[in-house]
Amino acid sequence: MKFLVTLQNTKFSSLVLLDLAYVVVLAPLLLMLKVPMLVFVVLVVAILVFSSKPAKSWLIVVIFMLGGIAIYLSLYGAFSFRGLSRLKLFLELLIYVLIVVVSMQRLTREINIYLLLSPFFFLALSLFFFYGMLMLIYVIFEVFFLLWMILSHRMQGDILEGFRASMVMFMYSLPWVVVLFIFFPRISFEHASYGFKGETVQRMGHDGTMYLDNKALLVPSDRIVMEVGFEKKIPASHLLYFRGSMLYIDKKNHWEPIPSFVKRKEGLVEHKVNNEKTHYSVTLYPTQKKWLYLLDIPTQAAKESKLDRDLISTVKRKIREPMHYAAISTLRSKFYDTLDDYTLKISTAVHVNHNPKTLEEVLKIQEIHHTEAKRANALVKFFQSQSLTYTLKPEALDINHTTDSFLFDTKKGYCVHFASSFVTMARMLGIPARLVTGYKGDISNGLKNYLVIKERDAHAWAELYIDKHWVRYETTSTASHIETQAHSNQTKDTQNSMSSPLMKKINLYLMYAKYQVETWILYYSNIRQKQLLGYLKENPKFIFIFISSFITLVLVTLIFTVYFKRKVYDNKALESVQAILKILQERGFIRKKNETLHQYFLRYCEENVDKEAGTRLITQLDDSYEKLVYADKPTNLALKDFKKLVKKATKFKTY
Amino acid sequence: MMKSFLQFIQIHKSVKQHATRFSAVVVVLLFGLFLQAYMHDFNLVYITLFFVFSFAFSAGPIGVLNIGSLKSTFLKQGRFFAEVEGKIPLQLYNPSKSTAWAIDIFYDKDTFLPLEKLESDTSTILQLPYTPNKRGHFTYEGVYLESKYPLSTARLTKLVKEIFTALAYPQPKGKSLNSFLSEDESHYGEEKEFDGLRDYDGSQKLSHIHWASVAKGELSVKTFVKEHQTQNLLFHFFTSGSDDEARLSQLCLWALSCEKLHLTFDIQMPQKRLSSNKESIDEILSYLAKY
Numbered sequence: 001m002k003f004l005v006t007l008q009n010t011k012f013s014s015l016v017l018l019d020l021a022y023v024v025v026l027a028p029l030l031l032m033l034k035v036p037m038l039v040f041v042v043l044v045v046a047i048l049v050f051s052s053k054p055a056k057s058w059l060i061v062v063i064f065m066l067g068g069i070a071i072y073l074s075l076y077g078a079f080s081f082r083g084l085s086r087l088k089l090f091l092e093l094l095i096y097v098l099i100v101v102v103s104m105q106r107l108t109r110e111i112n113i114y115l116l117l118s119p120f121f122f123l124a125l126s127l128f129f130f131y132g133m134l135m136l137i138y139v140i141f142e143v144f145f146l147l148w149m150i151l152s153h154r155m156q157g158d159i160l161e162g163f164r165a166s167m168v169m170f171m172y173s174l175p176w177v178v179v180l181f182i183f184f185p186r187i188s189f190e191h192a193s194y195g196f197k198g199e200t201v202q203r204m205g206h207d208g209t210m211y212l213d214n215k216a217l218l219v220p221s222d223r224i225v226m227e228v229g230f231e232k233k234i235p236a237s238h239l240l241y242f243r244g245s246m247l248y249i250d251k252k253n254h255w256e257p258i259p260s261f262v263k264r265k266e267g268l269v270e271h272k273v274n275n276e277k278t279h280y281s282v283t284l285y286p287t288q289k290k291w292l293y294l295l296d297i298p299t300q301a302a303k304e305s306k307l308d309r310d311l312i313s314t315v316k317r318k319i320r321e322p323m324h325y326a327a328i329s330t331l332r333s334k335f336y337d338t339l340d341d342y343t344l345k346i347s348t349a350v351h352v353n354h355n356p357k358t359l360e361e362v363l364k365i366q367e368i369h370h371t372e373a374k375r376a377n378a379l380v381k382f383f384q385s386q387s388l389t390y391t392l393k394p395e396a397l398d399i400n401h402t403t404d405s406f407l408f409d410t411k412k413g414y415c416v417h418f419a420s421s422f423v424t425m426a427r428m429l430g431i432p433a434r435l436v437t438g439y440k441g442d443i444s445n446g447l448k449n450y451l452v453i454k455e456r457d458a459h460a461w462a463e464l465y466i467d468k469h470w471v472r473y474e475t476t477s478t479a480s481h482i483e484t485q486a487h488s489n490q491t492k493d494t495q496n497s498m499s500s501p502l503m504k505k506i507n508l509y510l511m512y513a514k515y516q517v518e519t520w521i522l523y524y525s526n527i528r529q530k531q532l533l534g535y536l537k538e539n540p541k542f543i544f545i546f547i548s549s550f551i552t553l554v555l556v557t558l559i560f561t562v563y564f565k566r567k568v569y570d571n572k573a574l575e576s577v578q579a580i581l582k583i584l585q586e587r588g589f590i591r592k593k594n595e596t597l598h599q600y601f602l603r604y605c606e607e608n609v610d611k612e613a614g615t616r617l618i619t620q621l622d623d624s625y626e627k628l629v630y631a632d633k634p635t636n637l638a639l640k641d642f643k644k645l646v647k648k649a650t651k652f653k654t655y
Numbered sequence: 656m657m658k659s660f661l662q663f664i665q666i667h668k669s670v671k672q673h674a675t676r677f678s679a680v681v682v683v684l685l686f687g688l689f690l691q692a693y694m695h696d697f698n699l700v701y702i703t704l705f706f707v708f709s710f711a712f713s714a715g716p717i718g719v720l721n722i723g724s725l726k727s728t729f730l731k732q733g734r735f736f737a738e739v740e741g742k743i744p745l746q747l748y749n750p751s752k753s754t755a756w757a758i759d760i761f762y763d764k765d766t767f768l769p770l771e772k773l774e775s776d777t778s779t780i781l782q783l784p785y786t787p788n789k790r791g792h793f794t795y796e797g798v799y800l801e802s803k804y805p806l807s808t809a810r811l812t813k814l815v816k817e818i819f820t821a822l823a824y825p826q827p828k829g830k831s832l833n834s835f836l837s838e839d840e841s842h843y844g845e846e847k848e849f850d851g852l853r854d855y856d857g858s859q860k861l862s863h864i865h866w867a868s869v870a871k872g873e874l875s876v877k878t879f880v881k882e883h884q885t886q887n888l889l890f891h892f893f894t895s896g897s898d899d900e901a902r903l904s905q906l907c908l909w910a911l912s913c914e915k916l917h918l919t920f921d922i923q924m925p926q927k928r929l930s931s932n933k934e935s936i937d938e939i940l941s942y943l944a945k946y
Binding site: 168 | 676700701754771806
């Protein structure tokens, strides 16, 4: 409170206000400054702190030279005419030059128009380098802060009044900003990527090679791999298969895809069907891999990617920064395909002698069942009969006989082991089969239309070619037991703070909010704009919701405006007595110009002798007010009593 | 709501908006941000752009309300004399519910009085310096209020429509009243008793010089208590100066001196005798001003 009082009585000079603006706008840029430039900035700040006089011309020349050296050292190696054509380097140079020039002018302690404008330049330049939720919040803060400083300057350095005025202006502007943001026509240029957007961390998941030995993938982590926003509600969990890589070649201890140099004939893949299409958008975090994960079965390639004949979507370069793409899929577990000779050959290739025990069982099935479909069903039943256990801590398999080892000896494994054995056995039965890796979503990680895919959702399953269709088999569902303890232990290790369901829910809500902000603000584009306008045209209910939301926003801003525009009284008693004055004025008893409060109350009592109760209250108020305001040491208690009296007086009806 | 809107329209009409160099800055800033945002679909830049635009947009009405609701009135106070700087009192009243900020009152082309703030429902009186060129009626206009509040993106001006009219009395100059009195002692009664010393101003008799003080390096004259107050002082128009303007200035000076010393006097004008017993000083000065 004392601080506020001090602040109220302090008038900030224009230079101090300008310095405060610099602190705010330079803060994000300091994160990208090279060490020589940082040292230069520290030096200038030190001079400003320790010397209160305008710098002499020789010092400004020295600062100019030091600034030049700092720029040279900062950009040493990167600086060339060719380098200048790179926007990021050019912008970096621009920032450095601006810092040096501003420092020179600031040291003279004279404000000119260029110095006044420089915070805006710094703000605009910082927008090239940072993008994300945090920067969004910071930019809004920066904009508000600069407005605050300008208004404080206009109000002779009164920053409290400046704050109130800037809040009013900010609130006036907010609805306009919202309307402009939504409806301002956009064009479909891509979002530019400068600065520090790339990540070097790799999101774990199957990466085209699936190991069965101790290299086998096991990442029960909660790190987010993707965020998926469905146009409608999230489909059921059993439909949330995100295709990643396709593996055909069994290398004993691991599976590999078909080498990239092999040219396969285009098949008649039936992925454009009349089934209901599911539209969704994905934010894929850097995986350092080339796969885009699309829901089974994708109907078209996502942007900048190609969809191969196995319906696997890849991009040319590894994904090193968050990628946003829209996709459409039909949620089915099988699709029509015609196999070329090579695919048929490679999807039936199997080392029969590597797993003799399995072969024995295969022969039994072959003897009983003669169609592919029946054999596949028999295969599932066989797996179910083996009492297999799903565990994240399986025992080591015999690498030379992996399928035998898993199905007859250890009987423990996770998706990788189940899928691998299933595919091997299917091939032994003469059914073309392949392994699919990707992610399997869980609806418990979703909220409304928002689904989070975590590293722990990495999955592998099998696809068998039956009656000219590739059919998906969820091989882990054949497990008879699930070792939950092992699973929960793993979960505890990685989840820590997520242990309570409430925390998990809160975290999910926060992620949902973040996702919505990213979708509708940071990555709002002409596509979104068209979607929104289209939706508005077709849904009268949505128009109503939209307009209501806007009116609510306007009302909220108005409330804020009225609050910050209210008259502030130095005297608390005078502030509280305003309620009574308002009532009396409304009843037609107008206070004369230059009439003191005491005179006003006295006049009321004289003119309203007949209203005994009212005059008594007013007299009481008058006395209390006088005692409170003119007492030597007014106490809080007296003010409290006075407020009670005012409250009582406001409830009185017959003035 | 409608009433407030109409009120705003009325206020808006009374205020003129002029571009400033910061208006150009805002346009350049908006254009730059627009290019930055549009070319790369930068939503953060769009947000900054829209905020800058909205601030500039809302600055207009806020600035208009800040200056437009102020009410100004010239107060009829004070005397004005030809070629003597006087003060014209301008009362500013802020009837709105908000404080008015950063108002400059321009009373000459480049001369202004700054007013830091004027709280709601309060008024202040500003004294605008003005020197009438000659005696007689004069009008004073062209005073306007100016403000760059809130963002300096527009210079808002509001003309004080009221025209101030007043009468400038002749410039008081000439011989002092003492000088006049010393020339004709009988007008002032007989010297009776030594009263004290005062500075010599060249108009006193040599016999009144206090030689003792001269010896000390100070030139003083003796003053005496008069035995009786004489009749009214009488100033003659024709004997008070060489030409009309000099005479009027002289009479004005003597009239003011008499007022100061609470002396009654008469002025014999060519066609009228003015008497301080019958007319107020201002009436006498007005007659002189209009002569």
